[in-house]
Structures are given as C-alpha cells and as structure tokens.
Amino acid sequence: MTDMNALRWALVVQDPASLVELEPLIEARRRVSTVLLCGSLKEALEVADCVLTVGGEAPQSAIMTARDGRRIPVGWVGAERDVLRIFVRAATQLVLRQEQDLAPGPAILLAQWDDRALLLADEVEQACELPLLRWTAERVIRRDVLEGLRCGAGAVLYLGHALSGGWVGYGGVTAVALAARRMPPLGVVITVAGDAAQCHRNRASFCDELVMRGACAAALGAIGKSKHETNRVLARSAARALGRVGTLGELLLQLPEEVLQGYRIAGDPAAPFIGAAHALEAASEVYAPAPDRLLGAVAGARKHWDTPAALAQR
Numbered sequence: 001m002t003d004m005n006a007l008r009w010a011l012v013v014q015d016p017a018s019l020v021e022l023e024p025l026i027e028a029r030r031r032v033s034t035v036l037l038c039g040s041l042k043e044a045l046e047v048a049d050c051v052l053t054v055g056g057e058a059p060q061s062a063i064m065t066a067r068d069g070r071r072i073p074v075g076w077v078g079a080e081r082d083v084l085r086i087f088v089r090a091a092t093q094l095v096l097r098q099e100q101d102l103a104p105g106p107a108i109l110l111a112q113w114d115d116r117a118l119l120l121a122d123e124v125e126q127a128c129e130l131p132l133l134r135w136t137a138e139r140v141i142r143r144d145v146l147e148g149l150r151c152g153a154g155a156v157l158y159l160g161h162a163l164s165g166g167w168v169g170y171g172g173v174t175a176v177a178l179a180a181r182r183m184p185p186l187g188v189v190i191t192v193a194g195d196a197a198q199c200h201r202n203r204a205s206f207c208d209e210l211v212m213r214g215a216c217a218a219a220l221g222a223i224g225k226s227k228h229e230t231n232r233v234l235a236r237s238a239a240r241a242l243g244r245v246g247t248l249g250e251l252l253l254q255l256p257e258e259v260l261q262g263y264r265i266a267g268d269p270a271a272p273f274i275g276a277a278h279a280l281e282a283a284s285e286v287y288a289p290a291p292d293r294l295l296g297a298v299a300g301a302r303k304h305w306d307t308p309a310a311l312a313q314r
Helices: 018-032 041-047 081-099 115-127 142-151 175-179 206-212 228-242 248-254 279-283 308-312
Strands: 008-013 034-038 050-054 063-065 071-077 107-111 132-134 155-159 186-192 216-222 263-267
Touching: 008 018, 008 041, 018 034, 018 081, 034 041, 041 050, 041 063, 041 071, 071 081, 071 206, 071 248, 081 206, 081 216, 107 115, 107 142, 115 132, 115 155, 115 228, 142 175, 142 279, 155 228, 175 206, 186 206, 186 228, 206 216, 206 263, 216 248, 228 248
Parallel strands: 008 034, 008 050, 050 071, 071 263, 107 132, 107 155, 155 186, 186 216
Antiparallel strands: 063 071, 216 263
C-alpha cells in the first residue's frame, strides 16, 4: 500500500476561478500528500502519481501513460460552481477519514438478479479480503439497498447491467435516488457493467452524476458496451486487490491493462476505500440472508452478514 504522504496529487483546472471552490479539498490534500497545480494534463502526467481534471472534456480512459511509461490514474469532474462545491464537500470528507486513521471498508457487493451476475458475485465474495457485505438483488430489495447505503461505506461494487442513467438491477437505481437522502458519502462506487460512464450531449453520465451530487468521492464505469468475460476478470481482480491497496488509483494500477479499456474515473482518483465511522456496524444491520436458508434459522441474526467467514462461525 502506497504511503499517502508520498503521493503526488495533481490538479488541472480549465478555469482558474474554480480554485476558489476547490480550496477545501486542496488544503485537505496538502495534509496527506503533495499537491501539484498544473497548467495542463500533459504537464501533470509527467510529474504526478494521479491527476484530477476539472472542467473541459472528460478523459476517455481511467489510466493514461506518461512519457516515461508510468501509468497514471486520471479522474474528471465538471466545473459548474454548484456541482464543484458538492463534489469538494464529499471528496474532502474522504480525506478527513484518512487523517482519522479509520479502517478500510466495508465493501458492499451489489448485483442484478441475473444468473451470470450472481455467479460472478459468488466469485467476488470469495476473492475479497476487505470486510464485505453481500446485498445482491435476490437477497435485498431496492428500498433496503438505498437505505443501507446511507451508512457511507468505503466501497460499492455493482455487477450486472447498467445504462448511462444508472443500474438496471433492483428495478433501476439512478444517481438521484442514491443521493436523495442526506448521508455520509460513499468512498468509491465501481460499476462493472457497460455504459455507466457514457456521456450524452445534454446529460451527465451515471458515474458523473454520482460525484456531482455528492453520493461518493469517485466512481468508475464504462463509456460504452463491455463484454461479460472482460468484466468478470475486472470484478475478480478488483475484489482481490481491495484488501491490498488504499485508493481507487492504486487499485486500478493492480489490474490488467486490457480490462480497463473503455473505463474512466469520475471524481478523485485518489479517493480511499474508507467508510464513515461506524459504517460497518450500520451496514451489518441490513437483513440480507441467502435465499436458500430457512428464515427461522436467522430470525435473531439481523446484525450479521452472510460472508463465508460469518457463516462458518454459526
């Protein structure tokens, strides 16, 4: 895991006026890393470990390559004043969690009620070394997922189908729905599905809306259609890496380059996988039994979650 104090975090703004809104995040970042204000993305790639760009065109790749061959995670957020203020508030909260030395996690595993998605969820559940709670759609309904995510978990991983406007699973979940109620921001939302980061001329993508509405500090998604086999490798690799790294950018650098083709980052690429204080306890209150278990056997166990380790202890 990288020493965050050694991290070189670069900021590229299209309009210098944006620096006023970004100041709280810049000051927070300076306490945990080296902050570099760069005049262009090209300049930033040569001196930084990760780059946040504000305004202009969104990069079409989560990872860009510097002249010396280094791979650099690059995130993007819009420059509209109100949008930027909301994003900065969420991203700054995540930096504060780093300063408080809160434990990584928990990770929330979401998946559409679809055979391939649920089989992949089984694989991800086994591979993840971070504290993980499984809220897949055959176990938890939409209302309880939305309520449960108010805990401010460190990471959310969604498997299944998605559109540019949100997740298809759970009867449809949009950024508006996720951000509708005040809550501590999620750390990072990873959508392993097509189209979630696809922009339209008159509408932001689902991933962009998540960070613009303060639901999370960063979101990873695809800018177009994606193949299930590629997503399968991405999901399993990400799950294995979650317990070994601290931030989204670090995680992406652990993954095979080919699985990230067509994916991009909305928000801060250095966002950590750290949940709010007591997020694990709050998330563990969500009732999410496996569907083949007798309800009577778990009637008094609503504060537990169904990871293999937890089941083995019962």
